[in-house]
Amino acid sequence: MVDEEGLPREGPPREDPPREGPPREDLQREDPLRDGQGDDALLDEAQRCLRALAGEHARLRDDQWTAIRALVVERRRALVVQRTGWGKSAVYFVATRLLRERGAGPTVIVSPLLALMRNQVEAADRAGIHARTINSANTEDWERVFAEVEAGEVDVLLVSPERLNNPDFRDLVLPKLAAGAGLVVVDEAHCISDWGHDFRPDYRRLRTLLADLPPGVPVLATTATANARVTKDVAEQLGGDGQALVLRGPLERESLRLAVVRLPAAEMRVAWLGEHLDDLPGSGIIYTLTVAAAHEIAGYLRERGYEVAAYSGQTDPAERLQAEQDLQDNKLKALVATSALGMGFDKPDLGFIVHVGAPQSPVAYYQQIGRAGRGVERAEVILLPGLEDRDIWAYFAGLAFPPEPVVRATLDVLEAAGRTVSTGALEPRVDLSRSRLEMMLKVLDVDGAVRRVKGGWTATGHDWAYDRERYERVAAERTREQRAMLDYLDTAGCREEFLRRQLDDPEAKPCGRCDNCTGNYWPAGVSETGAAQARDRLRRPGVDVAPRRMWPTAVKDDLGVSGRIGPDIVAEPGRALGRLTDIGWGNRLREVLAEGAPDTEISDEMFAAVVKVLSAWDWAERPTGVVTIGSRTRPRLIGSLGRRIAEIGRLPHLGEFVPLGEPIPRRHNSAQRLRSVWHSLAPPDGIAASGPVLLVDDRIETGWTMTVATRMLREAGVPAVLPLVLAVIN
CATH class of the missing domain: 3.40.50.300 (P-loop containing nucleotide triphosphate hydrolases)
Incomplete structure (x- = not known):
C-alpha cells in the first residue's frame, strides 16, 4: 500500500543518519558528481532509495530523477509543478537521503498546514527518515527539537510559514537553520504568489530566507495547482541565479x-x-x-x-x-x-x-x-x-489588500508613535478588522515598510510605494477567474x-x-x-446571539469605558432569524437587507418565522415590552416588525431609538464602530418596564449598536434586554 506521493504506509526500520559530515565547502570541492561524474551510479542509488521507500516495483519518473539530480548534483533551485499524487514528496525524501549520506545538513520544509505537516512526518517516518516539526501547536517541544537538530539526529525539519514572521524565530533560530540546511523545500509553493488562489503573506518572507542561504544550498518548491502566471512568479521568487529549473507535467487525473x-x-x-x-x-x-x-x-x-x-x-x-x-x-x-x-x-x-x-x-x-x-x-x-x-x-472579494489611504494611515500611526505598537493598540486607530489589519502588516513587513518585533510593530522609515497597478491587476485576475468558474x-x-x-x-x-x-x-x-424535509431544515429559524462582554481597547480616554462590560448594563443572550451566510434563510435575508433594496413591511412568511424564534426562546422571564432601533434605510421593515411582535405577544410597544446626526459610515473594527454609534442614538422617552424588554433591529454586524442601546435602556431602569434581529453576519 502506498500513499499519494508514492511512499509506503509501512517502511523499513530507520537507519540513523550520519551525525557529522564534512564542511559544506569541502563537500562542494570534493564531490565528483559536481563535475558530471557518476550520474549512473547516483541514479542507481536514487532508485534503491525509492524502492526502499515505495516497494520493489517503484521506479523514478524522468522528471523525478531530473529534479533529484538538479538538487543533489548541481545544488540548483527547482520548481516542480505536477498533479496531486505524482510523487513530489518522493523527490525531496530521496534527495534528502542522498544529501544526508553525503554529509549535508537536514532538509528544512516550509509547509502551510498542521494537518499537512502531520502527514509529512508520518510519511517520512515510514520511509525511515527522522522528521520533526516546529509550529504553534508544539512550542513545548521546540527546545528538544533544536537539540536533536544540533546533534545531527534530524533528517527533516518541518516549519510553518507563520514561524518565519515570529521575531524570536526569525532573528534567533532561522539564521542557524539556514546556515546548516542541506536542502530547503517550499511545499504548496503557489501560496507564495498573490496571483495564486491561496496567497499567504507569511510565505512572502521566503524570498528573504532564500536570498540569505549560503551558496550551494539547493532549493525545491512544489505545487500541484499553478497556472503559467503563478509558475513564473514563484520561479522568480526562488531567486538564486535567476535560472530556476521548472519541471511542469500534465495535470490529468485519470480516476x-x-x-x-x-x-x-x-x-x-x-x-x-x-x-x-x-x-x-x-x-x-x-x-x-x-x-x-x-x-x-x-x-x-x-x-x-x-x-x-x-x-x-x-x-x-x-x-x-x-x-x-x-x-x-x-x-x-x-x-x-x-x-x-x-x-x-x-x-x-x-x-x-x-x-x-x-x-x-x-x-x-x-x-x-x-x-x-x-x-x-x-x-x-x-x-x-x-x-x-x-x-x-x-463578500470574500472585499477582503483584498486595503486601499492606499488606509495603508498610509497605518504607517502614519506607527511613525508618529516612534515606538513599538501592538496590533491591539493599532486596531482602534485603523479602520480594518483584526484579520485584515494583520494581513496588511505582514505584507508591509515583507515589503520593508514595517518590522514585526517583540510586542508588536514598528515603522522602518523606508520609502514604500503602493503598487496600485499590481493590486488592480490581481483584482482583475480574480474577476476573470470567477467568470471562468461560471x-x-x-x-x-x-x-x-x-x-x-x-x-x-x-x-x-x-x-x-x-x-x-x-x-x-x-x-x-x-x-x-x-x-420538503430539506426546506424545513434550512428554514428552521433561530440563531443564538452572544452579547458583547468586553469594551474594545483604546476607547477609555474618549468614551470612558474599558475592560469588562458590567452586569448592570450588559444584554442577555439574544436571537436572530438567520445568518446572512446561511443557504436557507440567508438567501432571503440577503435580498431583503441588500443595499438599495426597497424598504417594505415585513412579509407574513418572514414574520411567521420570527414568531417561531420567539416561541422557542427559553428566556428566564417573559418580556414585558418591545423597543425598536430606528433605521434610516429600513424604517418600514423594522417598524412593522416591532409593532407586529407587540401585537401578537400582547405587549406594549415602548417606542424606538431615534438615529441622530449624519448617517454612520460603515466601520470595520470594534473601536471605530463603537465611537460612531456612541452618540448616534436617542432612547425613547419615559421608558418604564417592570421586566425584560425585547430590543428589535434588522441585523447585528459588529454588535455595538445593540450594546450601546442596551446600556441606555439598562441605565433607564430596564431590568433586562433581550436582543432580537432578523440577521447576523456570520
Whole structure:
C-alpha cells in the first residue's frame, strides 16, 4: 500500500543518519558528481532509495530523477509543478537521503498546514527518515527539537510559514537553520504568489530566507495547482541565479469523474445530497462555501441517518483531528467542510467530493478535488452550484489588500508613535478588522515598510510605494477567474480539459470520463418529500446571539469605558432569524437587507418565522415590552416588525431609538464602530418596564449598536434586554 506521493504506509526500520559530515565547502570541492561524474551510479542509488521507500516495483519518473539530480548534483533551485499524487514528496525524501549520506545538513520544509505537516512526518517516518516539526501547536517541544537538530539526529525539519514572521524565530533560530540546511523545500509553493488562489503573506518572507542561504544550498518548491502566471512568479521568487529549473507535467487525473448538477434552490441541492449520498462510493468530502452552510448540511444529513461531521476553521482543534481520523478510518460517510480541509488532508481511497456552491476559482476547485481518487480507480466529483455563490464571492472579494489611504494611515500611526505598537493598540486607530489589519502588516513587513518585533510593530522609515497597478491587476485576475468558474458550469465540452486549460496545462485534452464526455448525467431532480424535509431544515429559524462582554481597547480616554462590560448594563443572550451566510434563510435575508433594496413591511412568511424564534426562546422571564432601533434605510421593515411582535405577544410597544446626526459610515473594527454609534442614538422617552424588554433591529454586524442601546435602556431602569434581529453576519 502506498500513499499519494508514492511512499509506503509501512517502511523499513530507520537507519540513523550520519551525525557529522564534512564542511559544506569541502563537500562542494570534493564531490565528483559536481563535475558530471557518476550520474549512473547516483541514479542507481536514487532508485534503491525509492524502492526502499515505495516497494520493489517503484521506479523514478524522468522528471523525478531530473529534479533529484538538479538538487543533489548541481545544488540548483527547482520548481516542480505536477498533479496531486505524482510523487513530489518522493523527490525531496530521496534527495534528502542522498544529501544526508553525503554529509549535508537536514532538509528544512516550509509547509502551510498542521494537518499537512502531520502527514509529512508520518510519511517520512515510514520511509525511515527522522522528521520533526516546529509550529504553534508544539512550542513545548521546540527546545528538544533544536537539540536533536544540533546533534545531527534530524533528517527533516518541518516549519510553518507563520514561524518565519515570529521575531524570536526569525532573528534567533532561522539564521542557524539556514546556515546548516542541506536542502530547503517550499511545499504548496503557489501560496507564495498573490496571483495564486491561496496567497499567504507569511510565505512572502521566503524570498528573504532564500536570498540569505549560503551558496550551494539547493532549493525545491512544489505545487500541484499553478497556472503559467503563478509558475513564473514563484520561479522568480526562488531567486538564486535567476535560472530556476521548472519541471511542469500534465495535470490529468485519470480516476476523477467530473459532473455538474444544476438545481434551482438551496433546499433541492441539500435534498439531492440526502437522496444520493449512498450512491457515492466509499467516504468523501462535501465542501461548502461558508461555516454556516457546513453546519446546516451536516445537521440535515445526520437527521437523515448519515454519519457525517461538520468541519471548519472554527472547529476546535481536537475535534478537527478526531473528525479527520474518523474519515480516515471510514467511520464517517463524509466530512462537510469549508476550505479549511484542503491541502493538508491525505486519504488515498477518498471516493467522492461534492461541492455545494462553486469556489470562485477553477484553480482552487481543481486543487480541492485533487483530494479524491489518489488510490482508487474511480472517484466521483460533483458540483452543485447555487445562485447565492456570487454573493459569497463578492463578500470574500472585499477582503483584498486595503486601499492606499488606509495603508498610509497605518504607517502614519506607527511613525508618529516612534515606538513599538501592538496590533491591539493599532486596531482602534485603523479602520480594518483584526484579520485584515494583520494581513496588511505582514505584507508591509515583507515589503520593508514595517518590522514585526517583540510586542508588536514598528515603522522602518523606508520609502514604500503602493503598487496600485499590481493590486488592480490581481483584482482583475480574480474577476476573470470567477467568470471562468461560471463558464465551467455552462461548458458543453470536457470538464477536465476546461480546468486543465485554466491551469495552462499544454497537454490538456478531452478526458472521456466526465458527464459531458460520456453523456452520463446525474439526475437533476429530487422527490417532493426530500425537498420538503430539506426546506424545513434550512428554514428552521433561530440563531443564538452572544452579547458583547468586553469594551474594545483604546476607547477609555474618549468614551470612558474599558475592560469588562458590567452586569448592570450588559444584554442577555439574544436571537436572530438567520445568518446572512446561511443557504436557507440567508438567501432571503440577503435580498431583503441588500443595499438599495426597497424598504417594505415585513412579509407574513418572514414574520411567521420570527414568531417561531420567539416561541422557542427559553428566556428566564417573559418580556414585558418591545423597543425598536430606528433605521434610516429600513424604517418600514423594522417598524412593522416591532409593532407586529407587540401585537401578537400582547405587549406594549415602548417606542424606538431615534438615529441622530449624519448617517454612520460603515466601520470595520470594534473601536471605530463603537465611537460612531456612541452618540448616534436617542432612547425613547419615559421608558418604564417592570421586566425584560425585547430590543428589535434588522441585523447585528459588529454588535455595538445593540450594546450601546442596551446600556441606555439598562441605565433607564430596564431590568433586562433581550436582543432580537432578523440577521447576523456570520
